[in-house]
Amino acid sequence: MLMKLENIKNKELKRFLEHAFYIAITLILIPAFLYFEICIVLPTVVEQWSLAFFCHLGCASFLLLNIMGNMIYGMFTNTTIKGRNLEGFNKDEWTLCSVCECLRPPRAWHCNTCDICILKRDHHCTFFACCVGYFNHRYFMLFTFYIFVAMVYSFYFNVKFVSVFITWNHGLILVKFICPLASIVIDFGDESLYVFLVVINVLVGLFTGFLFIYHFNNILKGRLVPETKNYTKDFIHNKGWKLNMIEVFGSRWYLTWISPFIISKLPGNGIEWPVDDKCKLY
Ligand SMILES: [Zn+2]
Numbered sequence: 001m002l003m004k005l006e007n008i009k010n011k012e013l014k015r016f017l018e019h020a021f022y023i024a025i026t027l028i029l030i031p032a033f034l035y036f037e038i039c040i041v042l043p044t045v046v047e048q049w050s051l052a053f054f055c056h057l058g059c060a061s062f063l064l065l066n067i068m069g070n071m072i073y074g075m076f077t078n079t080t081i082k083g084r085n086l087e088g089f090n091k092d093e094w095t096l097c098s099v100c101e102c103l104r105p106p107r108a109w110h111c112n113t114c115d116i117c118i119l120k121r122d123h124h125c126t127f128f129a130c131c132v133g134y135f136n137h138r139y140f141m142l143f144t145f146y147i148f149v150a151m152v153y154s155f156y157f158n159v160k161f162v163s164v165f166i167t168w169n170h171g172l173i174l175v176k177f178i179c180p181l182a183s184i185v186i187d188f189g190d191e192s193l194y195v196f197l198v199v200i201n202v203l204v205g206l207f208t209g210f211l212f213i214y215h216f217n218n219i220l221k222g223r224l225v226p227e228t229k230n231y232t233k234d235f236i237h238n239k240g241w242k243l244n245m246i247e248v249f250g251s252r253w254y255l256t257w258i259s260p261f262i263i264s265k266l267p268g269n270g271i272e273w274p275v276d277d278k279c280k281l282y
């Protein structure tokens, strides 16, 4: 019993430290990136304090608000079975979780990292340090989408900016693009540093772009990551693209891209999954 309590405490501490670590990284890295783009890169491309400069500043603030906001909402929205009243439901299709030692609703899966069952569990997200499930799926999608947009947006300016510093007349520049980290160590200077940033810019853009397209495709088909293996055309939770979107982004799905603060009520409770009468919850 004592061992079990100790284990739970250790896992909770690990999760707390993980959260703190990612929040600290986000609070440092994202503002540092923004500072670099606005104070160093942007003035070399457009005239400082001009109308164009303020337009870009507005766009950057919008992106920052959505990235940070969706991340914080995604991290702290409870999508687990913890604290939910699971009594009074028809439990015919519920399965037993041997770790939580309780019956769990359909589409809920146990996460070994979070150490609890997650409602409509999609996957465990390292950046959120928690699982993506029924109640925070929207925030995860918009978080990855806006990081991707920010990477594409800043790529244009970064390439223009970096081209000023690069001297193309030596083969070393190719090595710098292929091994950016090594070139910082070997030949530290503005050129190596800026090339490194552009490479990171491209890699993060490709990674988040792939993530977003993969998960968005799943949403349109009404399925979760664990359900992709056995997915068939007549999958019971596929209600058509629009209802599938509402299932994740809520009743005001077309507005959620504006801000994480927009309230968009989800149609269900993450527990019941009526399949005979598909429109019952809508
Ligand atoms: Zn469980």
Ligand SMILES: [Zn+2]
Pocket (backbone or CB within 6 Å): 111, 112, 113, 114, 115, 123, 124, 125, 130, 131, 132
């Ligand atoms: Zn998890």
